[in-house]
Amino acid sequence: MKSVCLKYSLSFCLSLFAILVSTSAHSKPLTFADYAALPATSMVVTSPSGNRIAYRQTAKGKDNLIVIDINKGNIISAVAIDAVDPDHIYFIDDQRLMLRASQNRRLYGYKGMHDISVAYSFNLENGKFHQVLTAGQGTYSGQSRLGNIVGVSADHKYAYMPAWESTTNYALYKVNLTKRRTPRVYKHGTSDTADFFVGDNGEVLARERYNNDSNNHQLEALIDDEWVVIFKEEAEIRHVDFVGVTPDKKSLVMKRHNDEYGRWAYHTITLKDGTISKAIFSRKDRDVENVLSDINRVVYGVKYSGFKPSYEFFNKDLNNLMEGINKDIPGASLTIADYTPDWSTIILLMQGEGSSGKYIRYKNGKLDLLADARPNIKSEHVNPVQVVNYKARDGLNIPALLTTPLGKSLDNLPTIMLPHGGPESYDTIGFDWLAQYFASQGYLVVQPQFRGSDGFGSEHLEKGRGEWGRKMQDDLTDAINLLVKEKITDPKRVCIVGASYGGYAALAGVAFTPEIYKCAISINGVSDIPQMLKKDRRKLGKYHWVVSYWDRVISNGNLEEDHLEKISPINSVKNITAPVLLIHGEHDLVVSFDQSDDMFDEMEDEDKDVTFVELAKGTHYLSNPENRVKALEAIDKFIKKNL
Numbered sequence: 001m002k003s004v005c006l007k008y009s010l011s012f013c014l015s016l017f018a019i020l021v022s023t024s025a026h027s028k029p030l031t032f033a034d035y036a037a038l039p040a041t042s043m044v045v046t047s048p049s050g051n052r053i054a055y056r057q058t059a060k061g062k063d064n065l066i067v068i069d070i071n072k073g074n075i076i077s078a079v080a081i082d083a084v085d086p087d088h089i090y091f092i093d094d095q096r097l098m099l100r101a102s103q104n105r106r107l108y109g110y111k112g113m114h115d116i117s118v119a120y121s122f123n124l125e126n127g128k129f130h131q132v133l134t135a136g137q138g139t140y141s142g143q144s145r146l147g148n149i150v151g152v153s154a155d156h157k158y159a160y161m162p163a164w165e166s167t168t169n170y171a172l173y174k175v176n177l178t179k180r181r182t183p184r185v186y187k188h189g190t191s192d193t194a195d196f197f198v199g200d201n202g203e204v205l206a207r208e209r210y211n212n213d214s215n216n217h218q219l220e221a222l223i224d225d226e227w228v229v230i231f232k233e234e235a236e237i238r239h240v241d242f243v244g245v246t247p248d249k250k251s252l253v254m255k256r257h258n259d260e261y262g263r264w265a266y267h268t269i270t271l272k273d274g275t276i277s278k279a280i281f282s283r284k285d286r287d288v289e290n291v292l293s294d295i296n297r298v299v300y301g302v303k304y305s306g307f308k309p310s311y312e313f314f315n316k317d318l319n320n321l322m323e324g325i326n327k328d329i330p331g332a333s334l335t336i337a338d339y340t341p342d343w344s345t346i347i348l349l350m351q352g353e354g355s356s357g358k359y360i361r362y363k364n365g366k367l368d369l370l371a372d373a374r375p376n377i378k379s380e381h382v383n384p385v386q387v388v389n390y391k392a393r394d395g396l397n398i399p400a401l402l403t404t405p406l407g408k409s410l411d412n413l414p415t416i417m418l419p420h421g422g423p424e425s426y427d428t429i430g431f432d433w434l435a436q437y438f439a440s441q442g443y444l445v446v447q448p449q450f451r452g453s454d455g456f457g458s459e460h461l462e463k464g465r466g467e468w469g470r471k472m473q474d475d476l477t478d479a480i481n482l483l484v485k486e487k488i489t490d491p492k493r494v495c496i497v498g499a500s501y502g503g504y505a506a507l508a509g510v511a512f513t514p515e516i517y518k519c520a521i522s523i524n525g526v527s528d529i530p531q532m533l534k535k536d537r538r539k540l541g542k543y544h545w546v547v548s549y550w551d552r553v554i555s556n557g558n559l560e561e562d563h564l565e566k567i568s569p570i571n572s573v574k575n576i577t578a579p580v581l582l583i584h585g586e587h588d589l590v591v592s593f594d595q596s597d598d599m600f601d602e603m604e605d606e607d608k609d610v611t612f613v614e615l616a617k618g619t620h621y622l623s624n625p626e627n628r629v630k631a632l633e634a635i636d637k638f639i640k641k642n643l
Contacts, residue, residue, distance in 0.1 A: 172185070242269075421500030451463040451467060524596070
């Protein structure tokens with residue numbers, strides 16, 4: 001980095017660094033627990049004035065929210081947040097923070113575990129938390145989405161939050177942020193309302209609706225206190241996203257596919273009459289992935305997809321600023337983590353290029369280092385990641401990431417195939433703790449962005465429709481075959497590992513191509529597709545868009561009666577010759593625990609080599625640090641035994 005700590009004296013910079021991070025003077029050999037550990041510093045955010053910074057500190061079994069005065073270098077607040085376990089932190093103003101969390105717990109009167117999203121207000125003056133919206137307190141008791149804030153009042157005393165007021169009405173509430181009060185309904189909705197949009201003073205601008213039975217998707221503007229439909233289409237799966245408001249509050253921001261490029265692009269739709277603009281932000285080689293907006297969802301610019309993030313803003317000065325920062329830190333992957341409303345202060349997370357994650361602050365033309373995300377993992381421990389491309393057997397270009405063991409030449413290496421989850425997601429250049437662990441053990445790690453992956457255009461995505469266990473799996477096989485042909489991979493030492501859809505791909509790999517893989521690890525993976533779809537239909541209803549989504553992605557109208565059975569690994573256990581490790585969280589609400597439990601039983605019945613690790617209270621994302629360590633410990637033992 002060119003200019004670290006330029007604004008301050010060196011002594012101040014070192015003292016600030018000491019507040020944020022505790023590091024050892026000399027690097028030491030790492031254990032699997034170092035890789036499995038959650039980042040010691042995460043969720044770094046700035047106050048609107050830029051004078052305060054807050055972050056989550058996770059170390060030595062403790063989980064704290066730390067707030068510091070960035071000018072004085074002193075800690076304002078340090079409070080335990082173990083019970084909250086937030087997944088997002090942001091400032092309302094310099095005296096108050098919001099913490100949004102997803103909690104896996106029971107709902108009174110309802111069976112089983114549920115993922116509950118909640119929001120907490122934290123007052124820096126008195127050091128107290130309170131949950132701002134609670135099921136059953138002025139709202140319907142049997143609901144789980146309680147953490148979404150769509151706007152804040154100008155005086156920062158109230159938040160506008162959608163929630164169910166009854167089983168038939170999704171409404172917008174006005175919620176007190178300063179003290180615990182029973183919220184009141186601010187604007188009534190309907191049973192199919194999905195979202196609300198508000199203006200500067202809390203005035204309701206629009207609401208989005210989607211009906212799962214009729215597939216009717218519409219946007220209604222509030223004009224002269226009447227709801228007026230300004231957008232309407234019939235779609236089994238929504239392919240238009242309304243994601244924010246323009247600064248003048250006269251239009252909403254929408255994402256939809258650009259017909260010219262086949263990429264997600266940024267448009268606006270006027271609230272007056274529903275006129276949709278031409279693509280404002282659009283690139284031939286990138287999708288608009290999300291927007292950069294403030295607490296009231298006013299949009300400043302966009303983030304584009306890609307192995308490294310890139311940004312574009314309405315303000316040309318911001319475009320020039322980001323271009324300059326990227327030049328100052330060449331080769332790094334820079335993600336915008338937070339910013340002040342005037343963009344005079346920007347918090348960036350730097351990854352790649354030998355970094356396990358560093359938080360950097362831009363302020364008034366200067367860059368300074370705030371904290372290491374993983375202080376135990378030094379630059380000399382980080383294995384290099386490179387982008388490669390290869391041709392699948394049908395000629396489709398497949399981008400991929402290769403993580404190479406430090407100090408190893410690309411010569412006959414033992415290899416880990418690591419397909420991502422989703423499957424409509426993609427890998428990025430950053431610190432992938434699992435890939436880095438494998439590389440630290442001397443394995444080459446390959447992460448193909450197989451057909452069906454998001455982020456590479458609609459054609460690449462659509463080619464994955466109906467190809468679970470088929471061409472999507474062939475793309476993985478083709479990568480291994482090419483690496484073997486180039487004598488980069490040792491064909492006798494290849495293991496496939498994945499989580500979620502990646503777990504399905506791991507099981508499909510050893511079930512459908514047993515000659516390729518010597519072992520497989522499935523983390524929270526799918527083994528029985530008909531059973532998964534049956535549970536979704538029972539839980540959501542057969543007309544729900546999620547059910548339509550899975551039907552399109554997995555079967556794509558395939559006419560073979562037994563198509564889903566054929567592509568389910570549980571029905572091909574007899575073909576499996578390699579050892580298999582199954583890992584699954586007991587409270588996984590995305591992929592049922594039964595998917596691994598049933599696979600384990602089936603493999604045991606066939607006298608196959610299988611190990612099952614059950615994670616107590618484990619969720620789909622291995623978010624519990626103890627469970628991550630337990631999982632990686634089992635992986636470490638399994639890999640060393642079988643590869």
